[in-house]
Amino acid sequence: MIKKLLLCLALVSLTAAACPAADTAPGTKRRGQFALTFDDGPGYITGDLLKLLEKRGVKATFFMLGSSVRADPAMAKKVHDAGHLVANHTDTHKNWFKTGRAGDREKVFLSEVKKAEEAIVKATGEKPSVLRMPNGYTAPWVREAAKKLGYRTANWSYGSDWTRTPEDRMTAEYVKSVRTGKVLLLHDGGGKNREKTLRITEAVLNEAQRLGLEPVRLDVLLKGPDPKE
Numbered sequence: 001m002i003k004k005l006l007l008c009l010a011l012v013s014l015t016a017a018a019c020p021a022a023d024t025a026p027g028t029k030r031r032g033q034f035a036l037t038f039d040d041g042p043g044y045i046t047g048d049l050l051k052l053l054e055k056r057g058v059k060a061t062f063f064m065l066g067s068s069v070r071a072d073p074a075m076a077k078k079v080h081d082a083g084h085l086v087a088n089h090t091d092t093h094k095n096w097f098k099t100g101r102a103g104d105r106e107k108v109f110l111s112e113v114k115k116a117e118e119a120i121v122k123a124t125g126e127k128p129s130v131l132r133m134p135n136g137y138t139a140p141w142v143r144e145a146a147k148k149l150g151y152r153t154a155n156w157s158y159g160s161d162w163t164r165t166p167e168d169r170m171t172a173e174y175v176k177s178v179r180t181g182k183v184l185l186l187h188d189g190g191g192k193n194r195e196k197t198l199r200i201t202e203a204v205l206n207e208a209q210r211l212g213l214e215p216v217r218l219d220v221l222l223k224g225p226d227p228k229e
């Protein structure tokens, strides 16, 4: 392992190239990877989003709310069965910048994560292992508490679809963010006018194709170096 790491470092310093993955067959060119993540669903556009991703042969990650899963467990199962990663986004999307200051925060955290987990397991048959807190809330106690429950926490590198930015400018920003190692955040649930998620996703996939980058599930991307939180 150390030998391999040293070799990797040597390669990096000599060639300034990324270390090739161990499972890459010799001679194959490893493409840069990034991840598309969709939060708050399942929502009313999730079915169309699945069609789009399937058409483009792409796997993504869906951070689902327990409350959204209970509202449409069949759609949660469809996402899972299509080979996408279903991840935990807590049960009811509390404002953790407020809840995180309360004395019973760990108790609320446990309940919010476990309830969502139960809904996801019931719908998909699989326990999620990646957690994203609402609004990107993060703190050492959250990461510790998540770890105890068997979760890795993951935020994102770029996302703006909840802002008032005009859609053409927003799309351009997303497209600009398609880079190796990046985690893009869009929403497929929790609001109206989510159709732009479909349009932006398509633009992002076109750019990825142009650059030769591969969109992968977050668990695949996380196998590499830690993404920036």
Ligand SMILES: [Zn+2]
Residues within 6 Å of the ligand: 039, 040, 089, 093, 134, 135
């Ligand atoms: Zn959210």
